[in-house]
Amino acid sequence: MSADLRGVRGFFQRLLAERTQQEIEQGLTPTLEDFPPSVPWRDTPGTISPEEVDRRWDILDVGMSVRHQLIDAMTREQMNSYGKNIENFIGTVKLPIGLAGPLRVRGLFANGDFYVPLATSEAALVASYSRGAQAITKAGGCTAAMIWEGVTRAPVFVFNNLVEIGKFMAWASEHADTFKGIAASTTRHGRLIRTCFNVEGNHIYLIFEFITGDASGQNMVTIATDAVCR
Incomplete structure (x- = not known):
């Protein structure tokens, strides 16, 4: 994306007001020393090893409370079910879920009224989806036909x-x-x-x-x- 002259000038003025050019260059120079430990990845494909999960947590500078939030008892019990979906697994997080709808669909395959659960932390998103779905439903529903897929x-x-x-x-x-x-x-x-x-x-x-x-x-x-x- 292009940047105009005024925006570029303003950016550099703000940047140089906080640090010197030498400090900026030093911070942008690649370094080839003091590498942190690599993330352990020894799980058998399709499985997740509890021992490897613990090894990954051991390289993080966080307290046990954070670990227990992301790798709770239920997550430990079910972790192997994620084996084919993620690498370097360390836990799960919870997101708030809102319900939008109803959405009336008149299609060749999906045909009926549907409620849609949406996981998000963006305020007003579910409300917007729900208003749109209700408006479509009150207009008789959306008509959909897939003539080809690929x-x-x-x-x-x-x-x-x-x-x-x-x-x-x-x-x-x-x-x-x-x-x-x-x-x-x-x-x-x-x-x-x-x-x-x-x-x-x-x-x-x-x-x-x-x-x-x-x-x-x-x-x-x-x-x-x-x-x-x-």
């Missing part, structure tokens, strides 16, 4: 000229089923359904289109695409 990734390949791009396109088009098999080997839930081409100069993008079941699938399709490219 998640795409578009790796780019660079060649010297159009002839090389043409040869690559011919090769890739003959291996579309191979690409699908490689992608399928990385996930049980996602599926590569289509490969498209987009040429820009000496660049060609392979546009891989996936369906990912009930998941958003952002990591899923990235991993699958990486496997295909390799």
Whole structure:
């Protein structure tokens, strides 16, 4: 984002009023000494070890009261259920939850009146959502129809000229089923359904289109695409 001249001048005036130029440069200079300990990460993939959780807490300069708030008895009991969702686990936090609605949906699949729980600490957010949902409901509901779903990734390949791009396109088009098999080997839930081409100069993008079941699938399709490219 650009900054105008007046804003830049004001920023530097405020900055130099608090410290010298030498202090600023020193604070911005990278240092290669006195590294703090790295966060321990030895959990078996898909599991969380209580011993490793305690080791991570041991490197933090906080009191036991903070630890007990984030790693309470229920969290310790259920921590292994988070094993596939987070790394370097140290605990859980609670957020206030508000209820918005009702929201009337008239769709091909979702059809009915819904109340929506929202976890947030932003004041007025739930109230705004709730007013909007109620207005939509009193107007008869929102109509929704999904005609297509998919998640795409578009790796780019660079060649010297159009002839090389043409040869690559011919090769890739003959291996579309191979690409699908490689992608399928990385996930049980996602599926590569289509490969498209987009040429820009000496660049060609392979546009891989996936369906990912009930998941958003952002990591899923990235991993699958990486496997295909390799």
